[in-house]
Amino acid sequence: MHRVEGLEPGLYALPRDLDALAKLQAATLVDFDWQKVTDQLPLYHLYSGDFRLTAKNLSCHQPSASDSAFSLGMVAEFSETIDTTPWQYRRLFWECGLIGQVLYLEAEAAGVRGTGIGCYFDDSVHELLGFKDEQFQSLYHFTVGKPLEDNRLETLPAYGHLDGGV
Ligand SMILES: Cc1cc2nc3c(=O)[nH]c(=O)nc-3n(C[C@H](O)[C@H](O)[C@H](O)COP(=O)(O)O)c2cc1C
Numbered sequence: 001m002h003r004v005e006g007l008e009p010g011l012y013a014l015p016r017d018l019d020a021l022a023k024l025q026a027a028t029l030v031d032f033d034w035q036k037v038t039d040q041l042p043l044y045h046l047y048s049g050d051f052r053l054t055a056k057n058l059s060c061h062q063p064s065a066s067d068s069a070f071s072l073g074m075v076a077e078f079s080e081t082i083d084t085t086p087w088q089y090r091r092l093f094w095e096c097g098l099i100g101q102v103l104y105l106e107a108e109a110a111g112v113r114g115t116g117i118g119c120y121f122d123d124s125v126h127e128l129l130g131f132k133d134e135q136f137q138s139l140y141h142f143t144v145g146k147p148l149e150d151n152r153l154e155t156l157p158a159y160g161h162l163d164g165g166v
Contacts, residue, residue: 029130068145078137117141
């Protein structure tokens with residue numbers, strides 16, 4: 001979390017079910033305080049600090065991960081899933097992609113923008129969180145913030161090539 005009104009900059013976790021919360025608490029560094037931020041969302045404060053450089057480095061040194069409001073890594077319950085139901089390997093990535101698409105839409109709806117980040121260093125993400133094995137695995141990154149237009153790129157309206165378009 002870099003620049004979000006009402007939230008201290010730092011490292012946060014948002015476990016998507018209660019079962020994952022206990023597993024994550026057991027698998028991560030003891031330094032994390034796991035303070036619930038709000039009753040509306042299972043968002044937990046872990047560690048305060050300026051994580052901009054860390055976020056940038058973890059996402060292949062891309063400034064979009066540090067110059068945003070916040071960026072995130074999606075962490076899946078991995079080894080048990082793969083050992084018991086190997087066919088779910090692809091599904092884990094699909095699930096991350098689905099969450100990413102929701103983030104793209106919700107960011108836009110909130111008046112900001114998002115960008116999926118497929119280039120990241122998973123081992124370094126694991127080191128930051130304290131993971132010792134592949135119980136959890138980082139599978140996708142995402143960043144949300146105010147956009148900078150890249151004027152080197154040409155942007156056309158969606159479906160602009162169809163009749164009636166520009
Ligand atoms: C799975 C996935 C991974 C991506 N990884 C990166 C990335 O590492 N760095 C980056 O700048 N953009 C990344 N993007 C964003 C794309 O480069 C592109 O900006 C985005 O899909 C919007 O494209 P559009 O404006 O042509 O629709 C990724 C997008 C997706 C869907």
